[in-house]
Amino acid sequence: MGDRRRTQRVETIAQALAEQPGVTIPELFDRKYDIQAAYDLFARPEATPDAIQAGHRRWVKAQLRTPGRYLLIEDTSFLSFTHRPGHVEGLGPIGGSGEGQQGFLLHSVLAVRATAPTGPDATGRRGPLEVLGFADQQSLIRTPRPPGEPRGNASRRQRERESQRWLDSGTRIGPAPPEAAIRWVRVADREADIYEYLQGCRDLGHGFLVRVTQDRVLLDPATGQRQGLVFDHVAGVEPAGGLYLKLRGRPGVAPRRAKLLISFGPIRLRSPERTGQAAGAGPPVDCWFVRAWETEPPEGVEPLEWVLYGDQEVATLEAALGVVMDYGSRFFIEEFHKGLKTGLKAERLQLETGSRLFAAIAVMSVVALRLIDLRELGRSDPTATVERTGLELLELAVLGLATHRELTTVAEVLLAIGRLGGHMNRVGDGMPGWITLWRGMTKLRLLVQGAKLGQELDPTETHGQYT
Numbered sequence: 001m002g003d004r005r006r007t008q009r010v011e012t013i014a015q016a017l018a019e020q021p022g023v024t025i026p027e028l029f030d031r032k033y034d035i036q037a038a039y040d041l042f043a044r045p046e047a048t049p050d051a052i053q054a055g056h057r058r059w060v061k062a063q064l065r066t067p068g069r070y071l072l073i074e075d076t077s078f079l080s081f082t083h084r085p086g087h088v089e090g091l092g093p094i095g096g097s098g099e100g101q102q103g104f105l106l107h108s109v110l111a112v113r114a115t116a117p118t119g120p121d122a123t124g125r126r127g128p129l130e131v132l133g134f135a136d137q138q139s140l141i142r143t144p145r146p147p148g149e150p151r152g153n154a155s156r157r158q159r160e161r162e163s164q165r166w167l168d169s170g171t172r173i174g175p176a177p178p179e180a181a182i183r184w185v186r187v188a189d190r191e192a193d194i195y196e197y198l199q200g201c202r203d204l205g206h207g208f209l210v211r212v213t214q215d216r217v218l219l220d221p222a223t224g225q226r227q228g229l230v231f232d233h234v235a236g237v238e239p240a241g242g243l244y245l246k247l248r249g250r251p252g253v254a255p256r257r258a259k260l261l262i263s264f265g266p267i268r269l270r271s272p273e274r275t276g277q278a279a280g281a282g283p284p285v286d287c288w289f290v291r292a293w294e295t296e297p298p299e300g301v302e303p304l305e306w307v308l309y310g311d312q313e314v315a316t317l318e319a320a321l322g323v324v325m326d327y328g329s330r331f332f333i334e335e336f337h338k339g340l341k342t343g344l345k346a347e348r349l350q351l352e353t354g355s356r357l358f359a360a361i362a363v364m365s366v367v368a369l370r371l372i373d374l375r376e377l378g379r380s381d382p383t384a385t386v387e388r389t390g391l392e393l394l395e396l397a398v399l400g401l402a403t404h405r406e407l408t409t410v411a412e413v414l415l416a417i418g419r420l421g422g423h424m425n426r427v428g429d430g431m432p433g434w435i436t437l438w439r440g441m442t443k444l445r446l447l448v449q450g451a452k453l454g455q456e457l458d459p460t461e462t463h464g465q466y467t
Helices: 002-020 032-043 052-063 151-162 164-173 197-204 228-236 316-327 333-345 354-380 393-405 410-422 436-458 457-463
Strands: 068-080 102-114 130-138 182-188 209-210 217-219 226-229 243-246 258-268 285-294 305-310
Touching: 002 316, 002 354, 032 130, 032 393, 052 217, 068 130, 068 151, 068 243, 068 333, 102 164, 102 209, 102 333, 102 354, 130 164, 130 354, 151 164, 151 410, 151 436, 164 197, 197 209, 197 285, 217 228, 228 258, 243 316, 258 316, 258 436, 285 316, 285 333, 305 316, 333 354, 333 436, 354 410, 354 436, 393 436
Parallel strands: 068 182, 182 209
Antiparallel strands: 068 102, 102 130, 209 305, 217 226, 217 258, 243 258, 258 285, 285 305
């Protein structure tokens, strides 16, 4: 931030957001000075998202350079400020770009440490992961369509321009370490099915795992001749086995346990046509596909199907199951978006310009990872001591009193927080989810605040005052 005091102010704001997620900036602090200081910080030209997250990202990248296997999960979310009266300087059109629809795109790359790829356990769950933090994050603004330009032309050019964020994220992260003991795998949804993205991963030493959306031309590896199209080819490969996968619930869709068939194999993708370059002029992409599809979905439910590209060889069913589990880790980035919008209420910020909103959301983004990390810790190391949760001694003491239990492990802390948030703690309920933990943490913060105020009261003085 260029000044130690500004750095300390960022830390102060982040601490306040962690203690009171979802409240407005004026509600974060008791003193008017701290409120104004927060506004002043976000208004400074030095308060860019890259500067605000610089220390965080340096720590993450240092972790990524230690031996291990890491998934770099990336995705884009739209943050909408359409509800704001009038135009907010520095924001652009979103959605259908209708009158008054304004906001920006937030493209994030979330790093997690993973064990060796394996299939699901007996319940259909993937193995635990360790959340590290953001390897990169970009705030992007759409430019309005020029008056009189056909909507189709503008949409196509907009898609081409916005696809650049996927390439830029690789450049901003930088090349992977050359050591064989370190592996980075970029995990992305269908938007990243871009020829230049796959080639860029190769050039940077990044692995990739991308869901297929483009029905590309395949080439015969032996002759280089056209072999057909991707989707026809993978549909003709017989399944090598299957698995049961536990699917999370979504709005309007109940959680369920799906039975999936799995097929896999090597493929060679022809380079697409580009301006000034014919199809096939660029180098082909040699990779492996994994297809996971559902043949017997519940009535009225759309069957699940994933076709994935991966850079590593998939020669066995076990390897294919590991690929499916790795792709299933994408839910982390979805949970982050939910935490940012629902938990921290980023879209309710009332800051006056886009640059100030970008700065505030850069702080909120790191804070939003805390509960996701805490929940995953309950899976990876549930018997660890309570110190691993990061809660302060007073927080742990108040949590124990409020739930009438002794807290010695991470799992016990999570269940207690979940109980405050409405989790029933029954054996069959499993561990509390993110939203339940967020509700519990919000209630815990209020209880801790009350305990701190109670410590400052003098019973001899207050007794007569309030009787």
